[in-house]
Amino acid sequence: MSTVQDLYLRKKLPTAEDALSLLRNGDFIIVPTGVGEPPTLLHALSAARRQFRDIKLGQILAVRKYGYFDPETVEHVRHVAFFYGAASRAGGKEGWVDFIPSYFSEMPSLIERGQIPADVVVSMASPMDAHGYFSLSLGADYTMAAVKKARAVILEVNPNVPFANGACTVHISQVSGLIESSEPVAEVGLPKIGPVQEAIGKYVADMIEDGSTLQIGYGGIPDAVVMQLSAKRDLGVHTEMIGDGIMSLVESGAVTNRRKNYLPGKMVATFALGSQKLYRFMDRNPGLEMHPVDFTNDPYLAGQNDNLVAINATLQIDLLGQCGSESLGPTPYSGTGGQSDFVRAANRSRGGKAFIVLPSTAKDDSISRIVPTLSPGTHMSTSKNDINYVVSEFGVAQLRGKSAKQRALELINIAHPNFREELREAARKINLL
Secondary structure (H helix, E strand, C coil): CCCHHHHHHHHECCCHHHHHHHCCCCCEEECCCHHHCCHHHHHHHHHCHHHCCCEEEEECCCCCCCCCCCHHHCCCEEEEECCCCCCCHHHHHHCCCEECCCCHHHHHHHHHCCCCCCCEEEEEECCCCCCCEEECCCECCCHHHHHHHCCEEEEEECCCCCCCECCCEEEHHHCCEEEECCCCCCCCCCCCCCHHHHHHHHHHHHCCCCCCEEEECCCHHHHHHHHCCCCCCCEEEECCEECHHHHHHHHHCCECCCCCCCCCCCEEECEECCCHHHHHHHCCCCCEEECCHHHHCCHHHHCCCCCEEEEEECCEEECCCCEECCEECCEECCCCCCHHHHHHHHHHCCCCEEEEECCCEECCCCEECEECCCCCCCCCCECCCCCCEEEECCEEEECCCCCHHHHHHHHHHCCCHHHHHHHHHHHHHCCCC
């Protein structure tokens, strides 16, 4: 019987170019979220892209802009976004990057049902352990579901990838081919935090009680909240993204996970985005588990935590409380991600609070982000039926259970003063006031 080390050596390929021989024209390749993407493999595919036809790579957030982000070669290799970021946004705007909308929590089931194809998986992975397992710790997300469906699983094994606990492991017997690399995992720095973000962060932080369980999205305002939580006690974490902010709360003693109802004593996340220090923090950490996104983002499961606090940002909100978090009018900007998942989870949670945060204005105070109606073509993310707290630098509006008139008044009160009278007049014209 072959040992796991024998299997490893048989499946180890000399170069990334050799790994490309496992691909077929027409394949749909699943790539993990963010820094879970395998750069050596994807650079090799970019260089050889004209040798293939009709290959698609589906990913929720690309960190690097690889060579295949090229409108001239999309008949060879095309990016399919599940969520737009800096690398894919221009292609989405111009139409040569495809887009598949979905709730983040439902992506594994879409793959399982064949509604999103998964012919091949390419992923970063930790070194193999003595039992033959690799950890896909940086992006368990929808990738674990794709591993079960794929014809070929190709790993880029890197000693800088942490081996995390949780349902994020792949056995060598499931692997079709692997290459080795050693470059540092990509780092994603904290967003810029200014006075507006700090003011919003303080409003939210003041409403978070000791013992709450946190879901914190990416962005300047969520990080501004984190910065003001170090004095809290016995916080828990059940989130989709683990980043440096959460790590800092663990180091300060604010996060203990002791008072969680669901998986007490454990932080739970589905992907990582941060610094080298964060990736080292994740390695075999008994207090952290990385799980597929249909586990972390399931509103029923996450909502079993009492006092679940969800903090997510939006681009625009109308006077009924409908949030346009994904586009600027019809122009794509990001995607649904997990915002709707966690808003609903917090609404289910006993004592839960779902915060939607936004600066009151854009473009140097020339445009109000609080508007009478969403701009035509806007992709709505959080509905009027799910909205709870809305926070700007001017205060907090609690909309859940409020009438349309009450909502309009609450939101106008946290709009920038320069726009409040204009909003009142517009609200009267559409019979909200």
